[in-house]
Amino acid sequence: MQAEIICVGTELLLGDIVNTNAQYISKELAALGIAVYQETVVGDNPARLTRVVNDARERSDLLIFTGGLGPTDDDLTKETVAKAFHETLVEDAEELSRLEAYFAPRGGMPANNRKQALVPSRGSKLPNSCGTAPGIIMEDEGKTAILLPGPPWEMRAMFEQSVRPYLVRAHGGCIVSTMLHEYGMGESSLELQVKDLLAGANPTAALYAKDNEVAVRVTAFGPTTEQASRLRDGLVEQFRQRLGELLYSEEEEGSLEKTVVELLTQKHQRVAAAESCTGGLLCQRITSVPGASQVFDYGAVTYAASAKRRMLGVKPAALKKYTAVSSTVAAQMAFGVRRAGKANWGIGITGYAGPTADEAAGKPAGTVYVALAAEKQVWVRRLQVLRPDRQRVRRQATQLALDLLRRQLLGLSMPECRLFGRHEIEEF
Amino acid sequence: MQAEIICVGTELLLGDIVNTNAQYISKELAALGIAVYQETVVGDNPARLTRVVNDARERSDLLIFTGGLGPTDDDLTKETVAKAFHETLVEDAEELSRLEAYFAPRGGMPANNRKQALVPSRGSKLPNSCGTAPGIIMEDEGKTAILLPGPPWEMRAMFEQSVRPYLVRAHGGCIVSTMLHEYGMGESSLELQVKDLLAGANPTAALYAKDNEVAVRVTAFGPTTEQASRLRDGLVEQFRQRLGELLYSEEEEGSLEKTVVELLTQKHQRVAAAESCTGGLLCQRITSVPGASQVFDYGAVTYAASAKRRMLGVKPAALKKYTAVSSTVAAQMAFGVRRAGKANWGIGITGYAGPTADEAAGKPAGTVYVALAAEKQVWVRRLQVLRPDRQRVRRQATQLALDLLRRQLLGLSMPECRLFGRHEIEEF
Numbered sequence: 001m002q003a004e005i006i007c008v009g010t011e012l013l014l015g016d017i018v019n020t021n022a023q024y025i026s027k028e029l030a031a032l033g034i035a036v037y038q039e040t041v042v043g044d045n046p047a048r049l050t051r052v053v054n055d056a057r058e059r060s061d062l063l064i065f066t067g068g069l070g071p072t073d074d075d076l077t078k079e080t081v082a083k084a085f086h087e088t089l090v091e092d093a094e095e096l097s098r099l100e101a102y103f104a105p106r107g108g109m110p111a112n113n114r115k116q117a118l119v120p121s122r123g124s125k126l127p128n129s130c131g132t133a134p135g136i137i138m139e140d141e142g143k144t145a146i147l148l149p150g151p152p153w154e155m156r157a158m159f160e161q162s163v164r165p166y167l168v169r170a171h172g173g174c175i176v177s178t179m180l181h182e183y184g185m186g187e188s189s190l191e192l193q194v195k196d197l198l199a200g201a202n203p204t205a206a207l208y209a210k211d212n213e214v215a216v217r218v219t220a221f222g223p224t225t226e227q228a229s230r231l232r233d234g235l236v237e238q239f240r241q242r243l244g245e246l247l248y249s250e251e252e253e254g255s256l257e258k259t260v261v262e263l264l265t266q267k268h269q270r271v272a273a274a275e276s277c278t279g280g281l282l283c284q285r286i287t288s289v290p291g292a293s294q295v296f297d298y299g300a301v302t303y304a305a306s307a308k309r310r311m312l313g314v315k316p317a318a319l320k321k322y323t324a325v326s327s328t329v330a331a332q333m334a335f336g337v338r339r340a341g342k343a344n345w346g347i348g349i350t351g352y353a354g355p356t357a358d359e360a361a362g363k364p365a366g367t368v369y370v371a372l373a374a375e376k377q378v379w380v381r382r383l384q385v386l387r388p389d390r391q392r393v394r395r396q397a398t399q400l401a402l403d404l405l406r407r408q409l410l411g412l413s414m415p416e417c418r419l420f421g422r423h424e425i426e427e428f
Numbered sequence: 429m430q431a432e433i434i435c436v437g438t439e440l441l442l443g444d445i446v447n448t449n450a451q452y453i454s455k456e457l458a459a460l461g462i463a464v465y466q467e468t469v470v471g472d473n474p475a476r477l478t479r480v481v482n483d484a485r486e487r488s489d490l491l492i493f494t495g496g497l498g499p500t501d502d503d504l505t506k507e508t509v510a511k512a513f514h515e516t517l518v519e520d521a522e523e524l525s526r527l528e529a530y531f532a533p534r535g536g537m538p539a540n541n542r543k544q545a546l547v548p549s550r551g552s553k554l555p556n557s558c559g560t561a562p563g564i565i566m567e568d569e570g571k572t573a574i575l576l577p578g579p580p581w582e583m584r585a586m587f588e589q590s591v592r593p594y595l596v597r598a599h600g601g602c603i604v605s606t607m608l609h610e611y612g613m614g615e616s617s618l619e620l621q622v623k624d625l626l627a628g629a630n631p632t633a634a635l636y637a638k639d640n641e642v643a644v645r646v647t648a649f650g651p652t653t654e655q656a657s658r659l660r661d662g663l664v665e666q667f668r669q670r671l672g673e674l675l676y677s678e679e680e681e682g683s684l685e686k687t688v689v690e691l692l693t694q695k696h697q698r699v700a701a702a703e704s705c706t707g708g709l710l711c712q713r714i715t716s717v718p719g720a721s722q723v724f725d726y727g728a729v730t731y732a733a734s735a736k737r738r739m740l741g742v743k744p745a746a747l748k749k750y751t752a753v754s755s756t757v758a759a760q761m762a763f764g765v766r767r768a769g770k771a772n773w774g775i776g777i778t779g780y781a782g783p784t785a786d787e788a789a790g791k792p793a794g795t796v797y798v799a800l801a802a803e804k805q806v807w808v809r810r811l812q813v814l815r816p817d818r819q820r821v822r823r824q825a826t827q828l829a830l831d832l833l834r835r836q837l838l839g840l841s842m843p844e845c846r847l848f849g850r851h852e853i854e855e856f
Contacts, residue, residue, distance in 0.1 A: 012451075013463075013465075013466075014458045015451045019447055019450065020446055022443075022469070023440075023443045023447065025443070026441055027443030027444075028443070030443055035441075036441040036443075038469065038471075040468050041466065055483075206442070275708075279714070280710075280711030280712035280729065284709050287731060288707065288818060288819075290818070293732065297734060298729065298730060299728070299729035300726070300727070300729070301701075301715065301729070303720070304725035307725045310768075342734075391716075
């Protein structure tokens, strides 16, 4: 099956928003083994959209649209595609009463919204669990059009709940997939290590490089869910063996912060964090996980040396002898915040996010020390971020901090870390 | 002039990367008054690309391409577009020696890279300051093709350095623009207020809605920079009058955090922040501004009630009587962190980011109290975030906190705020 994605919206052509919908749908279709032939962005203009629809129908079997299902006069995707697919739109009583119920506590339904209850007479509608516009499926002369709303959260929920199952049914079989997340190896090195595992047609595996980590999507097809799962599980197991300690999550939306919050919750332990160059990003990432309040009480953003001294008990002598960007100060910050936050684990991060740095001392921009303290010892790792900009330095430093904690919580090795005793660090 | 953007790359169709290049170019063209008619993403396939190029040439005057200028066999944009534009590619001696010099310390130039030195015989090349592939401009029968590299940092640098000046010259005049940033009024209300200012053809004004704020781009054309500037400045002044206190920046990349850091720096003042439901985002935003260390020493992420007590001196009686999500506790947090951080200003934020909430007390998810403390008084504002999700609540609460501080620093009004004296808040 060959597909095209058509995103409708003048705001996309003006560059007001970035087209994350196209990426999401492309990725989901790739996971289903459906090739995307072309993507097009077109404005809210019926004549241009008609041309795009007719051209795409010539080339491809499946057209997926986003946007233009809203209530305003500009929103014309449904009307325009229906014409091209020889469909008649009729008012759907169920959708209309759903809309009226939605708007009742909001002062009644605006007249404009009534057109959102129009559905194709031969085609079908897809429920919208997050908004007012239903999605639409139309089939005509062996071609299929699927119309989804533009707001990403509505579109994604609808894809998950209705479109993926529809495509799987149309495919005449079952599809299962698993996402594996690894930290610690870049995309090109990983690709070399698993090249043979990426070659198969069923199950398939694809790498998704993110900043400083890689996700692997393993997908399998089969006549039944059991048969598809068996195929998938075999390949997943091979990836588990190759990735080893680097594999940190097998959840669809896995992240290091989620893994760490889960591990801490299981162990009834808590972490406290002291941040300098990362400016609060580590606290931010930990507390973005629902339920983080079970494992996180306190974080300190100690930007100034004075704040490091007063809030964390960093020693003036250490600051003087080693400077604020040093393994000793990172370690003292980790011990200090662990104590202040009455936590099991303390994390200290200090470094040069740029543009300031200390080249003379061999510490260019992008040099960061990350420390993880337990009661009596502390692990410190020096990180050198390549092509440092503030955002990249912060992201990579917090990734490393979370991974060090994950490794300790699982009893794994601590690569490239120096280990110090508490007395060694605090004797100033 | 009518333009199209054509992004070449199978990785885009697979959803491996999000197409930020299309957004960047769209926005830049909009600022230059050039309408983008359509955007297309196509794989690395000469036959399909040829069709896309020929179709786009029929419709539009200017085609901007990204991607496919690399050294591999897949990279065929230059060869394919040259054919459609009746161009011959010839080896450029200067580019070849630049490539050889680049690869000399890296073990010599791979044979593949030689083709990157090919340039059109009639067209021109654009220097690449960040990579190996030069950009290309070709003109044919009144149509223009501009070929840019795919990596965003290379593409953007080339656009800035070569493409924008080329387009301005081609336009036969001068273009100037200014970005205005406002906080406090949503897009639809603002649109009503300034509808008449959005109608003109030169100067033009366009609204860019962001989460909880709106930016306005004012652009003008003229035969000279002076004449264009005069046109622009007239319209900017009208927006200044309409926006009043809501206008917080006239910088291209303006943000509330940037404005606040600049104002504090001018006044030699400092702010400290205590965050609960925002989990460090406010510290993160302030410290993302280069130079923030001049105005920010200390922030506390006090998630637990115990941390609010110990680190900030929040009173147990206040927590008991009003709960942690209350104006009194927000105010105590603000005073507490101001003292702990030895700052001029203290910010306290506490609320329900969701899913937890206290519906019975009339505090559903999305209820946040934001407090700004000076030495002897504190302003507190209650925020109710609609459609609350963790990210939206955090973003809106930190926006409000930064805006309250901006208003105090400029001596503006404090809308919807309650004012308390320190004794009133601390007498527990």
